[in-house]
Amino acid sequence: MKHPPRPVRIAALAALITVMAGCGSATAEPAGSTSAGPKLAVVATTPEVADFVRNIGGDDVAVTQIIKPNVDPHDYEPTPADLQAIASAKLVVKNGVGLEEWLDRTIESAGFTGTVVDSSQDVTLREGGHHEEEGAEHAEEEGEEHDPHIWHDPRNAKLMVTNIQKGLAAAEPAKAETFAKNLATYSAELDKLDADNTAAWAKIGKADRKLVTNHDAFGYYIARYDLEFVGSVIPSLDTSAELSAAQLTDLVAKIKATGTKAIFAESSLPPKTAEAIAQQAGVKVVAGEDALFGDSLGAPGSPEGTYLGAERHNTQVIVDALAG
Known part of the structure; x- marks a missing residue:
């Protein structure tokens, strides 16, 4: 209808x-x-x-x-x-x-x-x-x-x-x-969050600071902590766009060429396309309970249900995946 x-x-x-x-x-x-x-x-x-x-x-x-x-x-x-x-x-x-x-x-x-x-x-x-x-x-x-x-x-x-x-x-x-x-x-508390994030990223070499996410939601985070944006499953700041076949092929090639280690799904978006791209690129997809909070927070009452908790979760998940 x-x-x-x-x-x-x-x-x-x-x-x-x-x-x-x-x-x-x-x-x-x-x-x-x-x-x-x-x-x-x-x-x-x-x-x-x-x-x-x-x-x-x-x-x-x-x-x-x-x-x-x-x-x-x-x-x-x-x-x-x-x-x-x-x-x-x-x-x-x-x-x-x-x-x-x-x-x-x-x-x-x-x-x-x-x-x-x-x-x-x-x-x-x-x-x-x-x-x-x-x-x-x-x-x-x-x-x-x-x-x-x-x-x-x-x-x-x-x-x-x-x-x-x-x-x-x-x-x-x-x-x-x-x-x-x-x-x-x-x-x-926000100052401490920023300091903790900076300290966590100090343990990750520049060559490993590469990020692929569900959509282009982490630009400010990437700029703050000096990461490299490789690409996103949805090629847009919002969630309405879709990868064309050529863009999908290009993203897979870029992931392989840059040595990117993982694709990160997001809590408010289905991980299906991210999983398919990860399989083609031969990298892991981080999803499920480890999915990032790009546009949302976690369930009320959970540690990730607050801004501070969700941001700590994001940093820990990304750093752990890229350090492996």
Whole structure:
């Protein structure tokens, strides 16, 4: 069955908000909360951004996370509950850089009157993905595109949480001091993550720092830790493209020529094509529980269910595979 165009679907969902409004708020206080009084209702788009808001807001915010773990954010379809949550929120926090293409229409349909915080403010963006960098003609046809996967560099994550802290403080001035303290604590953890990553990569020789992933999601990580991008199974910053037969042959040849040791699958994408390419190239594919978190985080309550845990997982998995 053919789906109606997305703007029509969002408008149809908006019509349900009035009916659903009588069912209660979409934001709930976190279990075990000790904060007195009403909490600041915040909608966060992605798992990473939601985790940042929880760390900076603490018990003083009630966070509704739109995109659940292992759901592709590039082609998300809002639900009636999403619209209701946005309509009821005081603050919406997004990753930005065009990752949430659906958000502006959804906000308009929800009748949201609060503030939108773009956590990507002041981040130095990569212009296009690796594939666009390799083909100037393609880049001209597609126009300028920025890589939205900014959180994979912990220094960018520090800027993101700073933007979030400013947004929370503006929305809830009485809690500004608490948010500032939370920011200082969490920023120190991000510094440690960056230092630990740097130390882990110091043990891997330059010749072995070659990366092939499901899609081009790790550009900021690659630049931060001085790795070499060999290629990706999906030749794009998002997940909508597919390798042509010629591109597949070229990727296999490049893996062999560069001595790349592994292809890394991602938690939110099926590993089937990666496994087929790995078999042709004669290298291992890292998948299953060891799959990387490219666009998502792990299950809630698991170590990888937080930004810090997911990033530690990624570094350990990649370093272990390339050191073998």
